Amino acid sequence: MNYKLKSKDGKVTFLLHTGKDFVKNQMSVASAQHIIDTGKLKKSTKEGYPINVDNKWYFEGEICKTPAPKAEEDAE
Numbered sequence: 001m002n003y004k005l006k007s008k009d010g011k012v013t014f015l016l017h018t019g020k021d022f023v024k025n026q027m028s029v030a031s032a033q034h035i036i037d038t039g040k041l042k043k044s045t046k047e048g049y050p051i052n053v054d055n056k057w058y059f060e061g062e063i064c065k066t067p068a069p070k071a072e073e074d075a076e
Contacts, residue, residue: 001041003051005032006060015049015058022046022058032059 005012011026039053049058 002064003036003041004062004064005029005051006062013060015046017056017058 007029010029012029012032013024013026014032015022015024035057036051036053036059039057042052042055044050044052044058046052046058049060050063051059051061053059
């Protein structure tokens with residue numbers, strides 16, 4: 001799954017699932033990227049936060065569709 005974090009001034013807005021509630025805050029893009037890299041991406045159920053990591057972290061951004069592979073041309 002490809003994604004793009006939505007950042008402003010080097011910060012990304014996130015939701016953190018804490019018990020029955022969610023806490024909204026901001027963190028650096030580098031910290032968010034570390035959480036994403038070390039966790040498992042899941043399908044998000046939170047509108048506006050499509051990047052879900054371990055059903056605990058939800059980040060603002062967008063899911064990018066991967067481009068279809070281009071057919072290689074034979075060079076003769």
